Amino acid sequence: MQDKYQPAAVETAAQQHWDDTQAFRAVEDTKRPKYYCLSMFPYPSGKLHMGHVRNYTIGDVLSRYHRLRGYNVMQPMGWDAFGMPAENAAIQNNVPPAQWTYANIDYMKGQLKRLGFAIDWSREVATCTPEYYRWEQWLFTRLYAKGLIYKKLGTVNWDPVDETVLANEQVIDGRGWRSGALVEKREIPMYYMKITAYADELLEALDGLPGWPEQVKLMQKNWIGRSQGVEVHFPYDLSTVGKSGVLKVFTTRADTLLGATYVAVAAEHPLAAQAAAGHPELAAFIEECRHGGVAEADLATMEKKGMPTGLRVVHPLTGEYLQVWVANYVLMGYGEGAVMAVPAHDERDFAFATKYSLPIKMVVRSTHDAYETVVAPWIDAYAEHGKLVNSGKYDGLRFDAAVDAISADLAAKGLGAKRTQYRLRDWGISRQRYWGCPIPMIHCADCGDVPVPDAQLPVVLPENVEITGRGSPLAKMPEFYECACPQCGKPARRETDTMDTFVESSWYFLRYACADNATAMVDERVNYWAPADQYVGGIEHAILHLLYSRFFTRAMRDEGLVNISEPFTNLLTQGMVVAETYYREQAGGKKQWINPADVQVERDDKGRITAARLAADGQPVVIGGTEKMSKSKNNGVDPQALVDQYGADTARLFIIFAAPPDQQLEWSDSGVEGASRFLRRVWNYGHAFVQEVRPALPAARKLGTGELPGALADVRREIHTHLKQANHDFGKHQFNTVVSAAMKILNALEKAPREPAGAHAEIAEEGFGILLRLLSPITPHISHALWQDCGFGADILAASWPEPQAAALKQDELELMVQVNGKLRGSIKVPASAGKSDIEAAALASEAAQRFMEGQAPKKVVVVPGRLVNIVV
RNA sequence: GCCGGGAUGGCGGAAUCGGUAGACGCAGCGGAUUCAAAAUCCGCCGCCGCAAGGUGUGUGGGUUCGAGUCCCACUCCCGGCACCA
Numbered sequence: 001m002q003d004k005y006q007p008a009a010v011e012t013a014a015q016q017h018w019d020d021t022q023a024f025r026a027v028e029d030t031k032r033p034k035y036y037c038l039s040m041f042p043y044p045s046g047k048l049h050m051g052h053v054r055n056y057t058i059g060d061v062l063s064r065y066h067r068l069r070g071y072n073v074m075q076p077m078g079w080d081a082f083g084m085p086a087e088n089a090a091i092q093n094n095v096p097p098a099q100w101t102y103a104n105i106d107y108m109k110g111q112l113k114r115l116g117f118a119i120d121w122s123r124e125v126a127t128c129t130p131e132y133y134r135w136e137q138w139l140f141t142r143l144y145a146k147g148l149i150y151k152k153l154g155t156v157n158w159d160p161v162d163e164t165v166l167a168n169e170q171v172i173d174g175r176g177w178r179s180g181a182l183v184e185k186r187e188i189p190m191y192y193m194k195i196t197a198y199a200d201e202l203l204e205a206l207d208g209l210p211g212w213p214e215q216v217k218l219m220q221k222n223w224i225g226r227s228q229g230v231e232v233h234f235p236y237d238l239s240t241v242g243k244s245g246v247l248k249v250f251t252t253r254a255d256t257l258l259g260a261t262y263v264a265v266a267a268e269h270p271l272a273a274q275a276a277a278g279h280p281e282l283a284a285f286i287e288e289c290r291h292g293g294v295a296e297a298d299l300a301t302m303e304k305k306g307m308p309t310g311l312r313v314v315h316p317l318t319g320e321y322l323q324v325w326v327a328n329y330v331l332m333g334y335g336e337g338a339v340m341a342v343p344a345h346d347e348r349d350f351a352f353a354t355k356y357s358l359p360i361k362m363v364v365r366s367t368h369d370a371y372e373t374v375v376a377p378w379i380d381a382y383a384e385h386g387k388l389v390n391s392g393k394y395d396g397l398r399f400d401a402a403v404d405a406i407s408a409d410l411a412a413k414g415l416g417a418k419r420t421q422y423r424l425r426d427w428g429i430s431r432q433r434y435w436g437c438p439i440p441m442i443h444c445a446d447c448g449d450v451p452v453p454d455a456q457l458p459v460v461l462p463e464n465v466e467i468t469g470r471g472s473p474l475a476k477m478p479e480f481y482e483c484a485c486p487q488c489g490k491p492a493r494r495e496t497d498t499m500d501t502f503v504e505s506s507w508y509f510l511r512y513a514c515a516d517n518a519t520a521m522v523d524e525r526v527n528y529w530a531p532a533d534q535y536v537g538g539i540e541h542a543i544l545h546l547l548y549s550r551f552f553t554r555a556m557r558d559e560g561l562v563n564i565s566e567p568f569t570n571l572l573t574q575g576m577v578v579a580e581t582y583y584r585e586q587a588g589g590k591k592q593w594i595n596p597a598d599v600q601v602e603r604d605d606k607g608r609i610t611a612a613r614l615a616a617d618g619q620p621v622v623i624g625g626t627e628k629m630s631k632s633k634n635n636g637v638d639p640q641a642l643v644d645q646y647g648a649d650t651a652r653l654f655i656i657f658a659a660p661p662d663q664q665l666e667w668s669d670s671g672v673e674g675a676s677r678f679l680r681r682v683w684n685y686g687h688a689f690v691q692e693v694r695p696a697l698p699a700a701r702k703l704g705t706g707e708l709p710g711a712l713a714d715v716r717r718e719i720h721t722h723l724k725q726a727n728h729d730f731g732k733h734q735f736n737t738v739v740s741a742a743m744k745i746l747n748a749l750e751k752a753p754r755e756p757a758g759a760h761a762e763i764a765e766e767g768f769g770i771l772l773r774l775l776s777p778i779t780p781h782i783s784h785a786l787w788q789d790c791g792f793g794a795d796i797l798a799a800s801w802p803e804p805q806a807a808a809l810k811q812d813e814l815e816l817m818v819q820v821n822g823k824l825r826g827s828i829k830v831p832a833s834a835g836k837s838d839i840e841a842a843a844l845a846s847e848a849a850q851r852f853m854e855g856q857a858p859k860k861v862v863v864v865p866g867r868l869v870n871i872v873v
Numbered sequence: 874g875c876c877g878g879g880a881u882g883g884c885g886g887a888a889u890c891g892g893u894a895g896a897c898g899c900a901g902c903g904g905a906u907u908c909a910a911a912a913u914c915c916g917c918c919g920c921c922g923c924a925a926g927g928u929g930u931g932u933g934g935g936u937u938c939g940a941g942u943c944c945c946a947c948u949c950c951c952g953g954c955a956c957c958a
Contacts, residue, residue: 167956300874740897822939
């Protein structure tokens with residue numbers, strides 16, 4: 001054993017041992033409970049960032065903890081390898097996406113191994129390999145045959161200069177990020193997955209997920225957005241529209257129908273197009289609505305604009321004529337592309353009506369008498385439910401009765417009915433990009449859209465391709481798209497769109513169970529491992545990825561591929577890693593971001609930061625606040641440098657100790673120093689244990705059989721108290737306080753009296769054995785080495801998890817706090833067996849109580865067992 | 874804009890069921906060791922106050938013997954918003 005802690009040597013040896021013994025190879029075993037520990041697989045962007053290290057450290061802690069608890073643990077890893085960054089890198093550096101991706105995977109895999117994660121690498125998958133995506137294509141054809149995938153028009157961001165479709169993040173202030181051109185909305189045919197067919201099940205099954213954070217379930221519930229409402233039909237006014245028909249709208253506020261004063265349609269709505277013919281101003285407005293992106297956040301925050309069409313529809317109950325407006329906030333892809341407007345009781349309609357001087361008709365009076373009439377400015381009470389007024393025969397009805405009566409009358413006229421609506425929309429999966437899974441369809445002039453037959457799968461993505469950032473690369477490759485129709489054999493055109501990368505990540509966790517199967521998507525092993533007992537990943541995936549995965553698992557269940565519905569039994573959403581930012585203002589007002597590693601911080605005598613300077617030139621820099629680690633803010637800390645300098649255990653320890661897993665983690669170089677210092681102390685204690693303590697151990701252990709001297713009994717109780725706390729915190733996934741408990745145990749061991757030597761050695765042996773096992777999930781390398789060197793056993797992986805002993809926790813005397821009128825005034829010591837009246841008497845007699853009661857008689861005495869006594873005077 | 878979350882010393886955080894606010898660590902200060910430094914060890918450390926004591930968990934109210942924790946209203950920060958992953 002080395003005198004000094006040398007992390008590199010310790011970690012290399014431990015990792016070699018795990019490799020040699022194939023320690024983390026997971027094999028199906030029905031005799032032990034299984035524990036499938038899943039972490040969100042990374043996009044191979046180049047090198048690991050701190051968010052990855054945090055994610056996988058949390059997963060590894062859970063995996064190793066459960067292993068020592070006796071579970072058959074499987075912890076796999078793979079690569080979410082398709083996506084836009086590979087194409088961007090190709091444009092920038094002229095490297096083919098495949099080559100770039102595989103090189104990144106190679107490098108990042110080495111980094112993961114260096115961090116000592118207990119991963120079963122035999123199950124590795126990379127989604128960009130035909131071995132993986134062929135099954136995605138295969139499933140696509142099954143779901144297509146079933147009608148669960150269909151084609152319709154969808155709206156995308158179109159860059160007219162680069163002639164390409166842009167992702168929302170590539171649209172900045174309404175312009176293409178590369179070309180700077182004004183982005184337009186464009187409708188193109190796309191394939192959709194019918195996730196809405198599962199909307200009710202996805203919603204209702206949330207109640208059966210006790211292992212998921214409430215906030216995530218709530219977000220998913222709101223995202224699905226099931227609402228009960230009424231579909232209302234407004235018949236066209238023949239004299240203005242020129243044809244018969246109805247305008248359909250959906251409303252959750254049918255009680256306010258009599259307050260509808262106009263209707264609004266989307267710019268793409270057929271009525272808008274009709275009105276625009278021969279109405280140049282309106283046509284110009286509709287053209288203006290086409291500019292800008294499709295992101296909901298932009299649409300919701302932009303200025304609400306509209307224009308009348310001159311067309312009218314008929315109110316279904318009153319027969320009045322209502323104006324049809326075109327409004328930029330009404331979306332064609334949502335519902336029927338039309339809304340009824342009730343300005344008196346809807347804030348957005350109110351703002352619009354006020355702006356364009358449209359009539360406002362109050363039809364609900366708030367039950368709280370919050371208002372007499374609806375006048376500006378808007379107050380929230382206008383939108384509350386209440387009794388109907390100005391609504392003829394419906395006057396006096398409250399919400400439920402009003403909706404019932406109005407929907408019944410609409411139904412009688414054939415102009416509407418109650419309906420359930422969802423906010424959730426079907427999932428558009430077509431992408432006009434190269435680096436993705438090809439959609440296995442062939443378009444034939446005679447036969448229409450024909451799925452690629454099983455025998456021709458996979459449709460392999462060509463890897464030698466030129467990426468320019470203009471247009472879709474596959475659509476420029478005849479060798480890819482020219483093919484024969486599988487049905488009639490005539491020349492046909494292969495689909496050149498690829499799939500959304502969320503499709504790959506919707507089923508990778510099932511493929512891990514049987515990644516080596518070349519003849520089926522999944523096999524019976526999936527029913528041993530799935531569902532994942534624990535899923536660990538970023539909160540930013542709370543809705544899309546997790547909802548798609550829940551949907552996919554059900555779709556695969558209904559194909560008979562798996563026998564589960566929910567893919568993830570427990571979910572842990574980890575917080576972000578943030579760090580301080582520093583910058584200098586440059587001439588044009590542009591900020592030059594400076595990496596924290598290059599900055600020196602000055603503090604006052606209380607440790608408060610007063611200034612920061614660039615180390616290179618000694619000149620001040622501006623402190624910009626803490627932000628998520630990112631390239632753009634140049635505040636990232638390179639995990640590789642950290643591991644090179646301090647070792648993997650220090651990196652892991654700091655990350656676990658600095659914050660609870662679900663909260664944001666603030667980077668701190670001195671915190672890393674502290675973690676490293678603690679591990680050195682652990683090592684030094686282990687060294688002293690071997691040298692001095694071990695030789696003093698009695699041949700026959702007496703611990704727990706006889707009386708310990710009081711001071712050593714206190715040390716032992718303290719250790720077991722901390723262990724109890726640590727076990728409780730492990731259960732809560734609050735690993736930062738597990739580290740605290742480990743630190744407290746080491747503090748107690750170091751301060752323990754050395755006499756009598758035999759008794760001390762026994763306490764030390766028990767306590768240090770507890771400490772090493774507590775730390776082993778977090779800092780596995782040093783724990784492995786010390787476990788062996790200190791003679792606890794050959795391999796800590798074979799050890800069992802420590803449990804606190806009741807006898808060690810026993811206490812004879814308790815200290816209780818004494819309060820007078822709720823303020824802490826002192827404390828008393830009582831025997832653990834003392835009854836309530838004894839405690840009361842002792843508290844009243846105490847010096848502190850006497851002093852602050854000032855001779856007054858107690859009105860009431862509250863005794864909280866084991867905690868405190870509160871005397872009220 | 875809509876949905877979800879967060880706020881506790883100089884800093885990260887702890888406080889299990891409404892019961893000692895600030896555990897553990899970092900930074901800082903004082904001391905020991907050292908030729909000196911690093912490392913290590915010991916002590917102090919919310920704020921005001923010489924002390925007694927007062928005060929304190931984003932802000933303002935409320936419930937309670939007792940509130941960081943429960944209730945109401947607000948402020949600021951963060952995540953998501955369907956083509957970043």
